[in-house]
Amino acid sequence: MSRTTGSGAGIKIGIAVLILCLCLTYFQTWKKDLMRQFVYPLQYDYMVRQYAHADGVDPALVAAVILAESKFNETAASHRGAQGLMQIMPETGTWIAEKMKWRDFTPAQLADVRTNIRMGTWYLAYLLKVYQGNTVLALAAYNAGRGTVDGWRETYGWPKDFSKIEEIPFSETREYVKMVLLNEQQYKALYDF
Structure with missing residues (x-):
């Protein structure tokens, strides 16, 4: 048995x-x-790829920023006033529009998906150029502001090739950079970028 x-x-x-x-x-x-x-959703895939290609930015990085900023919620708005998928502040949007030679821009246009992705991608490309391709510094500046990052570089003596994310003094910015870089890796693994 x-x-x-x-x-x-x-x-x-x-x-x-x-x-x-x-x-x-x-x-x-x-x-x-x-x-x-x-x-890791990828809404607005065509626009992400189109503007990333036009500005010479990896589309996986653009998608990663959108996921971190708004989780692809086109109506996202922060308590500070940042708007849309890429969470652009009205003042930053006005500055970007001037640099892009965009006529008749109004901050209300940041609610438009196409406008928001176009301007946010241009700004990300601009920051990558300013920081000579250093993604860590560019992302930190996207989150905390260019003046803040430039101040950190001066105060702490960060080199052009700075990559020590743990040394970023703001925890929010430190976690943001980590998250975007992780998101970027996942987008590259999951999508044909």
């Missing part, structure tokens, strides 16, 4: 292992789709 019970238990364990293997295989097959849909 114990032999039959023992082999019955072995069969049950074998079936459980088989079901677990099938579930894991199924999950691995659909993992990218689940990650794309629920964790």
